[in-house]
Amino acid sequence: MYLGDEAWPDLESYFESESLALVPLGSTEQHGPHLPEATDHLIAEAFAREAADRTGYLCTPTINVGVSGHHRQFHGTMWVDPPEFRQYMESLTRNLTSHGIDRVIYVNAHGGNISHLREVGARLRQDEVAYAIEWMWNDSIPDLVDDLFEQNGPHGGPKETAMIQYLEPELVHEDRLEEARDTGVPSVADADTVKHGSRTFYDAADNTENGVLGDQTDATADKGEQLFEAASDQLVQLCEWLAAQDFADLMPRDHV
Structure with a gap:
């Protein structure tokens, strides 16, 4: 069930019988010369809606802008600062509890959001208001990601x-995949920005001139479908576990 499609009287029965909500989050930030700036929030929303369709649990509208200041040197990147992001997400989640929601899965597709969502979830739990946890799609299927790609990126x-390529193929610049690979770097290790055990980089531009890492030519829509199906299964199982x-x-x- 997608909250934004429903009229308020038709949501009453859901809130009477269920207490779980899926909140998709991503970013609007550069993803190299070949991918749209919407990449992360498109992925997050696809997973949340898929899980909601398969389970009947509630999916809220997507949070499209996240903590992305480390991509600010690239045209079009949007971001909010971490304190404001945490405050917004805590307020949003507390507001959901006014309707009877007491458990939330943050369906996240942007690494920059992770630590902040964990902090929000911990605060809500400490106040015994709600149990809110962060879920990152690739972290749910690490073995498959490693099996499919020699070097998966990360960004x-x-x-x-x-x-x-699988979800929104018309948004991929297929003619720029080699450019993305050849003008980026394979990995953070190859960027040589870890010095004597210290991460000396703060921004994506410190590591890669085109904003991305990895071998983009190793990607196919078929691999994307495998990733989507496997991670969706994990999210559905998480929903069912949490609801129980x-x-x-x-x-x-x-x-003690």
Whole structure:
């Protein structure tokens, strides 16, 4: 069920019987010369809607702009600063609880959001308001990602390229895949920005002149479909697990 498609009287029965919501999040940021700036939020929304369709759980509208200041040197990147992002996500989640939602899955497709969503979830749990957890699609299927690609990126690499080739093929500049590979770098290690154990980079531009890493020519729509189906299965199982838990068991343990 997609919340934005429903009239408010028709949502009453859902909130009476269910307490779980899927909140898709991504970013609007550069993904190299070959992928759209919408890459992350397109992927997140596709997963959330797929899981909602398969389970009947509620999917909210997508958060399209995230913590992306580290891509700011590239044209068109949009971002919010971390404190404002955390405040927004906490407020949004608390507002969902006013309708009876007490467990939330942040269906996330942007690495820059992860630590902030974890912080929000921890605060909500500590206040015993809601149990909110972050889910990142590629983290749910690491073995498959490694099997499909020699070098998966991470940013704008073959795994994200394959996903958009499958989900939104008309948005992929197929004629620029070799350019993306040849003018980027294979990995952070190849960028030589880790010095004596210190990560000396702060921005994507510190590592790669075109904004991306990996071998984009290793991506295909068929690989994207495999990734999407496998990760969707994981998200569905997570929904079913979370819905089956007693809320009290999800809350912090008492002091020893």
